[in-house]
Amino acid sequence: xxxxxxxxxxxxxxxxxxxxxxxxxxxxxxxxxxxxxxxxxxxxxxxxxxxxxxxxxxxxxxxxxxxxxxxxxxxxxxxxxxxxxxxxxxxxxxxxxxxxxxxxxxxxxxxxxxxxxxxxxxxxxxxxxxxxxxxxxxxxxxxxxxxxxxxxxxxxxxxxxxxxxxxxxxxxxxxxxxxxxxxxxxxxxxxxxxxxxxxxxxxxxxxxxxxxxxxxxxxxxxxxxxxxxxxxxxxxxxxxxxxxxxxxxxxxxxxxxxxxxxxxxxxxxxxxxxxxxxxxxxxxx
Numbered sequence: 001x002x003x004x005x006x007x008x009x010x011x012x013x014x015x016x017x018x019x020x021x022x023x024x025x026x027x028x029x030x031x032x033x034x035x036x037x038x039x040x041x042x043x044x045x046x047x048x049x050x051x052x053x054x055x056x057x058x059x060x061x062x063x064x065x066x067x068x069x070x071x072x073x074x075x076x077x078x079x080x081x082x083x084x085x086x087x088x089x090x091x092x093x094x095x096x097x098x099x100x101x102x103x104x105x106x107x108x109x110x111x112x113x114x115x116x117x118x119x120x121x122x123x124x125x126x127x128x129x130x131x132x133x134x135x136x137x138x139x140x141x142x143x144x145x146x147x148x149x150x151x152x153x154x155x156x157x158x159x160x161x162x163x164x165x166x167x168x169x170x171x172x173x174x175x176x177x178x179x180x181x182x183x184x185x186x187x188x189x190x191x192x193x194x195x196x197x198x199x200x201x202x203x204x205x206x207x208x209x210x211x212x213x214x215x216x217x218x219x220x221x222x223x224x225x226x227x228x229x230x231x232x233x234x235x236x237x238x239x240x241x242x243x244x245x246x247x248x249x250x251x252x253x254x255x256x257x258x259x260x261x262x263x264x265x266x267x268x269x270x271x272x273x274x275x276x277x278x279x280x281x282x283x284x285x
Contacts, residue, residue, distance in 0.1 A: 002038050005056065006030045007063045011071065012039065013056050021050045023059065023094075025072060046075055050091055058095040062200065066102045073143050074098040077136040081160055084132055090163040096207065097159055099200055104152055105144060116151040122158060129157035162210055176213040179256075183209055183248050190244040191276050205271040212268075216258055231262045234269055241273040 004021070005013035012030045016022050026043040033039060050056055063071065074097040082089050107114065116122070123130050133153030141147050184206075188195060195202055235242045245260070245268045252258045260268065 001041055003033055003035050007060050011068045023048055046072060055091050062095055062099055070102045071098045073101055073140055076139050080135060081132045093163050108146055108148055113149055116154045119151050119154040122154040126157050126161050129160040133157040158211055162207060175217050179213045180209045186247050186251060187244055187272055190247060195275055201275045205275045208271050234266050238269050238273045241269045244272050245269045
C-alpha cells in the first residue's frame with residue numbers, strides 16, 4: 001500500500017485495492033517516509049474510505065494544528081452514529097467533527113463553557129441525534145478523561161442533522177442555498193472583501209448559516225436565552241461585525257418577515273468577526 005499524501009507522521013492518504021482514496025491512521029506510519037513509498041500495513045490501526053478529495057484536503061489543513069487523536073475520536077463517534085441513523089452521513093463530518101471536538105476540548109480545559117442556545121430544540125426535534133451526541137460524550141471521555149457538558153451533545157447532534165440536509169426536498173435545499181448565499185454576499189459587501197472559502201473559520205460560519213436557514217424553512221423559532229449584558233458586550237466589542245449582523249437582520253425582515261433573536265445575533269456576529277478578522281489583519285499588514 002503506497003503513500004499518496006502525508007497528513008502527519010501518524011496519518012496518511014492512500015488507495016485501497018479498488019482505487020478508492022482512503023485515510024489510514026497508525027503510530028509512525030509516515031515516519032521517515034515520502035509520498036510514493038510503501039507503508040508498513042501492520043501499523044495501521046484505523047482506516048476510512050473517502051469519496052471526495054476535498055475531504056482529504058481539508059483534513060490536511062486541519063491536522064497542521066490539530067492532533068490526530070481528535071480525528072480518531074471523531075471516527076469512533078461517526079462509526080457509531082452511522083450504525084444508528086437511517087440516513088447516510090456526509091464524509092465531511094470527519095473534518096467538521098474533528099475540528100469541533102478539538103475546539104470544545106480546548107475551551108473546556110480553559111474553563112470556558114458556552115451554552116448552546118438550541119439545546120432545548122435539539123432535544124425536542126432531533127431526539128435520535130441527541131442520544132448519539134450523549135454517546136459521543138462517553139467516547140470523548142474514554143479517550144481524554146474529560147466529561148463535557150451535555151450542551152456539547154446538542155452541538156454534536158447539530159453536526160449530524162446538518163449532514164442529513166440531503167434528505168430534505170429540493171425546494172428546501174433551494175431555499176437554504178439562496179438564503180445562505182445572500183447572507184454571505186451581505187458580509188462581503190459590508191467588508192468590501194472576498195472571504196477565504198478554504199479556511200476553517202469560513203466552514204464554521206457556513207455550517208452555522210445552514211443551521212439557521214434550515215430552522216427558518218422548518219419554522220423553528222429560536223427563543224432568547226442570553227442576558228442583555230452579554231448581548232451588549234458583543235455589540236460593543238465587535239462593532240463592525242454587529243453592524244453587519246444588523247444588515248442581515250434587515251434583509252431577513254424585509255424578504256421573509258423573519259427577525260434574528262438576540263442569541264442568533266450574538267452567534268452570527270462572533271462568526272462574522274472570526275471569518276473576517278485574519279483577512280483584515282493580513283490586508284492591513
